[in-house]
Amino acid sequence: DSGVTQTPKHLITATGQRVTLRCSPRSGDLSVYWYQQSLDQGLQFLIQYYNGEERAKGNILERFSAQQFPDLHSELNLSSLELGDSALYFCASTQSQAGVNTGELFFGEGSRLTVL
Amino acid sequence: KNEVEQSPQNLTAQEGEFITINCSYSVGISALHWLQQHPGGGIVSLFMLSSGKKKHGRLIATINIQEKHSSLHITASHPRDSAVYICAAHTGNQFYFGTGTSLTVIP
Numbered sequence: 001d002s003g004v005t006q007t008p009k010h011l012i013t014a015t016g017q018r019v020t021l022r023c024s025p026r027s028g029d030l031s032v033y034w035y036q037q038s039l040d041q042g043l044q045f046l047i048q049y050y051n052g053e054e055r056a057k058g059n060i061l062e063r064f065s066a067q068q069f070p071d072l073h074s075e076l077n078l079s080s081l082e083l084g085d086s087a088l089y090f091c092a093s094t095q096s097q098a099g100v101n102t103g104e105l106f107f108g109e110g111s112r113l114t115v116l
Numbered sequence: 117k118n119e120v121e122q123s124p125q126n127l128t129a130q131e132g133e134f135i136t137i138n139c140s141y142s143v144g145i146s147a148l149h150w151l152q153q154h155p156g157g158g159i160v161s162l163f164m165l166s167s168g169k170k171k172h173g174r175l176i177a178t179i180n181i182q183e184k185h186s187s188l189h190i191t192a193s194h195p196r197d198s199a200v201y202i203c204a205a206h207t208g209n210q211f212y213f214g215t216g217t218s219l220t221v222i223p
Binding site: 002033035042043044045048055056058088090092103104105106107109110112 | 149151157158159160161164202204208209210211212213215216
């Protein structure tokens, strides 16, 4: 058990819909990262939050947004869903912010999104 | 061109064999991560490296910053090591992932 909790574990929805994925980091970890893993693209970095603020942005679509709340949990919002958004979405947490001494990543079990 | 290249893509080994997975990257990194993903999908971080060598049980990871190359070694491989191994280069504000090495260890 990594200590990182993601909900829901599975989600099936239709094209055009909007979903919210939730991540609770390990106790004491201030950084949350979101990743997408699809069959054709592999693992991709989406976005990082540190102590409530956006710190780094990867290949995140404009239809997607995220935030980190004062209690440090994070949510990834996916809207106007397309078939190609079907993927595993992982979050990971670490104590460190970024830079030279990045911390070890602790991954949640992932949220599997299926868009029909 | 991919920023991170892994080899081999697939690897089958007999139990007990010594295994090496290679990772080359083209970006400047703050850290190199080795990840393990089992068939169920969960991802576990094995190592985070910024220099030198780390060892954890039967797993050893090395990195050569000048050559931009890292290796993951598994000594005395076991069927429970069967998984996909992924290297990830962290630049400080971006992650670049390899496509993974699928390892199958046969009893």
